[in-house]
Amino acid sequence: MTQWGDYSTGERIKLLRGPETQERLAEATGLSVHTIRKAEGDRGVSLQSLLLISAALHADVSVVLGQQAPRRAMRGTDRAMLRALSQTVHDASAGIGADVEPSGAAALAAGLGAAWQVYRSGDYVGAGVRAAPALREAAAALRSADAGKVCEARGTLADAYRLAAYVANQFGARDLAYAAIGHAQDEAERAGDEVRGACTASGRSWIYLRDARLEQAALTARRSYEAIEPRFGNRDLGLLATYGWHVTLAAVVAARRGRVEEADDLLSQGRAVAARMGRDVEVNGTAFGPAVVAAQAVGISVSTGRPGRALELFAERGDTSPLTDSARQRMMLDVALAQSDTRQSDAALDTLLEVCSSAPQWARHQALPGVIAQKASAGSATTGKLRKLAALLGTSVIIS
Template identity: 60%
Template sequence: MKWNAHTTGQRIKLLRGAVTQEQLAEAAGLSVATIRKAEQDRGQLSLPTLLRLAHALGADISVIVGQQAPRRALLADDRLTLRSLSRTVHDTAAGLGTDREPVDFSGDLAAGWDAYRAGRIGVAGQFAASCVKDAATALADAPEGRRMTARGLLADAYRLASYVANQLGARDLAYAAIGHAADQARQAADPVREASVASGRSWIYLRDARLEDAAHTAEVSHTSIEPSYGDGDPVKLATYGWHVTFAAVVAARQGDTATADELLSQGSAVAARLGRDVMVNGTAFGPASVTAQAIGLAVSTGKPGKALELARDLHDHSSLHQAAQNRLQLDIALAQCDTRQYDTCLDTLLTVCTEHPEWVRHQTLPGIIAQRAGYATTSRSRKIAKIIGATLG
């Protein structure tokens, strides 16, 4: 029987295995009655409840809602991308495949990051595989005076590889690639790159339901580059602001709303100091990005009304890269669902799914939203289910 043919309750029970309902309830910080209702498919599960279950079961939310099998089934193109990426990451780490003529790969690396931020994960993976190989070759050929620069570029290529692997559900490869990125960034003696790698590792932990590790690593990522009071460098400020805001997201996933609010407040203060969204390595940080994260935090902590209020005040989010805009729309759709605006919610979700199907296919929220808002058989919910590969109900 296919994984997505089971009900959500059946999937929770299968993932629970020999663990009792009482033990799962204690691990998740939920009542036994909530676990029983979940396994009996009585009522819709909120995002905070799903986050707690994911942490306790050690599974991605998308596995619980049936969007992915416990071992994700990939499309043929995704498998080929992962195979090439895995071979390249492991070979270059072992010093293999670098005995060739170096080439200028800076344009390809930028294109890879652009593709990733636009939600074209497969294309980003193809660029990542070639750039890891080219960067490793460049490092092997670099004279002593240029080796630190070469290490920094290899760290960037490995980090892109880890992000693609994480999106495609290849967690082992994601861990390996981010580990190699950390090693190269450390040898490059580049604190900003090290902070970016730490933030990336935190995100991998987050998707792997390792919340304590995610929180610790996210803290390292922003405290290591905290600017001084008088530092007015916009790039430094934006980099710190981005990392401290992501740490707020991690704290919220842990259920630590006080810490999340404090960290978000720090990010908001930096954004206000900048007064505009500043681009750092292709990613914008400033008032719009902080508001977008605040909307996501409000949804994940059970405050959909506040999320929609913030969304109404966000008049221009064009500075956000496409994947961030997509995620913002998913958060808005979930808030609409939680406030019982089901038709509006499905309209918002269908727009994102139709315009960015490749990106949506690798996300968790569409399956959650579709299950909660699409219980009534409609043409919209059927279209959404087809795009994301999930069974509603």
């Protein structure tokens, strides 16, 4: 039986298009019919075109690339984690199991903090395994909180729900992601916490982005940063980090929509905030500062069709040691894509192999390795490198 990953990208686009004509798909994407034919003929298209095609097909780009089936085929450990996380999210929202004795504020903060750190490292299964008990603890803590501690407890519960949403989104479990981020938003609003409310809004924007709902992603991102814009002279690092990240996320969304000027303007705002901060910080699971905005600038340049500029920005990046492992790996994927787009196929594969070798579990949740490998295979890339990459990613669609 043919598996979804055994089809080529062009064949998957045809299957997802179904009875609709190439002309209708071109109209829906704003691309030319010639570009659609190139895509379906596996003759190479840009990442921006693939994003537009995936949006018109109402499919995650990773589905188009064969990294996940229309319903992701997951490993047993992935399914077990998601099942437990789903039960916890729904039970917590219904008040089931919240009558357990909480272990205390310090232990809860430590457990939730550890779960966020594991998530930031790129171990999404491990993060989900830790998020479920942290969510149960947070729900129990809210149930037993004194009147003066209720808002604080609701804020912590909002963070736990948001982490659950992020994990679910990484695995393409959109229903769970939407449910969890909805509960996070509700708890943040009840807590009266504008910063956490903005964090949940940006989380929803990211889920929209992965779900190829680009207009909703843009609208939600804009609302999230406008709601917490700091006054001139405000030096609160937590507020600045949250606002800066939301503006930068809005730049990423604008770039995905092909709005180059808008993306550059928003990115410049993010840079200005990072400069005011002077260093990278993390607040409520959100990391931002000069290193983060420098890494995002590389990706924005790539997705707006300026690979040469992306490589220049990478060369000028400065100190990126504050980046988490997953943020650094994502930046290197953007570098590899820029190298591929500038016809440096072997260099692109070298960069990609370095990332996938150092973080194979993280790489399998990313769409870019498939994009880069397919572009490299159409160029002058060494077949041996392509085969090694195919083995690392566990897919047969790399080598054409």
